[in-house]
Amino acid sequence: MIQKAVRSAMKDPVGRRDFALAADGARITPLLTSSFDTADLAVERPPENILDEDLRSASYWSIPDNHGQVGIKVPVFIYPTNITIDHVPREIAADVRQAPRSMILWGLLEGKGNKERYAVAREPLGVSRLDALGDGPPIRAGGSFLPLASIEYAIDADFHVQTFAVDASVVASRIYFGVFVLELRSNWGSPNSRLYRVRIHGEEVSP
Structure with a gap:
């Protein structure tokens, strides 16, 4: 019973493959990532940390x-279905x-x-309903983007790992992606933000 309880506690509550995991080949795309002056930071916390399973308080x-x-950039092309935000x-x-x-989650x-x-x-699947979000993130590096999901992380929710669905019209379109952009539009009131882990889920495109 003790072993069963330990296995249950250690089991990933999301239960979906994470295509944005560095250990499986995912990488940060610098040309599509905000750069900030980190000269005043005692220890730099780079964006690569969000692709790590480590949720210790210093890994963000x-x-x-x-x-x-x-x-x-995920290691394979996928039909995206969900995104998970860990804090x-x-x-x-x-x-x-x-x-x-x-x-907002964008797909290149x-x-x-x-x-x-x-x-x-x-038109028939209603992808245009997402048009109110704009035509891409602030940094586009010349690419064309499609909004996949507009989400809000809830700090008062019962659980700190939260999964959100990609818009049903995008899923139905069967458009696949290999590069994603997560745009942070606001936080919960602090002058600075921390992003701990981002997971991207979906179905791998068959060769």
């Missing part, structure tokens, strides 16, 4: 603002107001086939 991306963005529990957070609040639209699928799917 330190953002000296309440908005920014991070580009993530430390509010009971042990240095300042829970540093937690992200409003975010690549390939002629995907652009054609988007053009076909846009």
